[in-house]
């Protein structure tokens with residue numbers, strides 16, 4: 001049953017809210033198995049004695065064809081449209097999201113696939129003013145050039161009426177500011193106006209929230225981040241109850257992941273529950289520490305009860321990601337902090353095993369010059385806190 005169908009308030013998650021034991025009342029998963037169990041088992045074939053748990057990647061451009069019958073439904077023919085390693089990963093991610101899944105070579109390949117299959121000249125797109133900057137750039141460049149009207153709205157709202165809108169793209173929590181929006185209310189409003197809703201759920205992962213269950217039509221995400229979580233591959237996916245058009249688009253345009261990346265991603269999913277638990281626990285401690293520092297302003301982590309996003313996050317999310325955003329007085333202060341850190345590495349992206357920090361204004365995000373997005377990794381929390389304190393002291 002979907003969270004919205006179940007009525008609120010949602011049943012508390014027995015697993016709790018990692019790192020925030022005070023945060024009872026976060027929505028439960030919609031099925032019975034625990035997150036760790038599901039992450040380990042999803043998408044695996046039935047056990048066969050002598051066979052591996054996760055079959056190895058299938059590397060194939062062409063496959064053998066029947067010389068007489070030629071291509072046949074249900075038989076793999078060519079590697080741009082057919083690959084069993086992707087199918088296993090798609091069934092795994094689809095099970096976690098609660099829909100069908102199509103994997104892509106990157107998050108942007110997945111997002112652009114949705115935008116370009118749904119939108120036509122004359123349509124209107126609503127998208128986050130504070131979300132991933134390349135999505136905005138793609139809309140302002142390519143989509144506007146095709147005659148699509150773009151309306152940017154901050155994730156925290158207020159949202160204008162959706163009359164005349166074809167697609168509402170939400171991103172929650174938004175990257176890098178970590179504002180959160182109400183998926184159930186916005187999906188209802190969009191559907192009333194005849195618009196579709198797609199949600200970039202990259203930061204949350206399917207263990208953090210389930211946009212389809214809250215009423216969204218599509219999930220789009222980068223699997224490059226916490227979902228696969230090792231900083232060693234790029235991946236994207238689209239999930240929903242109806243993704244045939246997106247699958248056809250991928251076959252036409254060829255934004256497919258390599259079989260090895262797909263296999264690595266599937267292998268990495270098995271530790272998602274454990275990785276998120278450590279990252280979230282460290283993020284909670286990092287946010288608490290940052291809140292005590294006089295030189296730091298605007299600490300954002302949606303799991304802190306005093307965060308503006310907390311009321312919606314605590315209703316809608318099952319886990320809060322390991323990303324914390326905060327602001328130092330200026331660019332110089334931020335770069336001194338980055339250069340004095342020893343354990344916390346300067347790098348973009350987030351969700352990997354290494355704790356990283358990124359000054360987002362250097363990428364053109366419309367944020368203060370001193371804003372840092374810090375992604376907590378898998379190191380011991382105490383070591384991250386010690387490095388954070390030392391780097392702030394020296395900056």
Ligand SMILES: Cc1ncc(COP(=O)(O)O)c(C=O)c1O
Pocket residue numbers: 106107108109132171175200202203221222223224234235236349
């Ligand atoms: C929220 C969000 N969506 C999409 C993307 C794009 O993903 P990828 O880099 O896999 O193309 C990113 C990348 O940082 C992101 O942060």
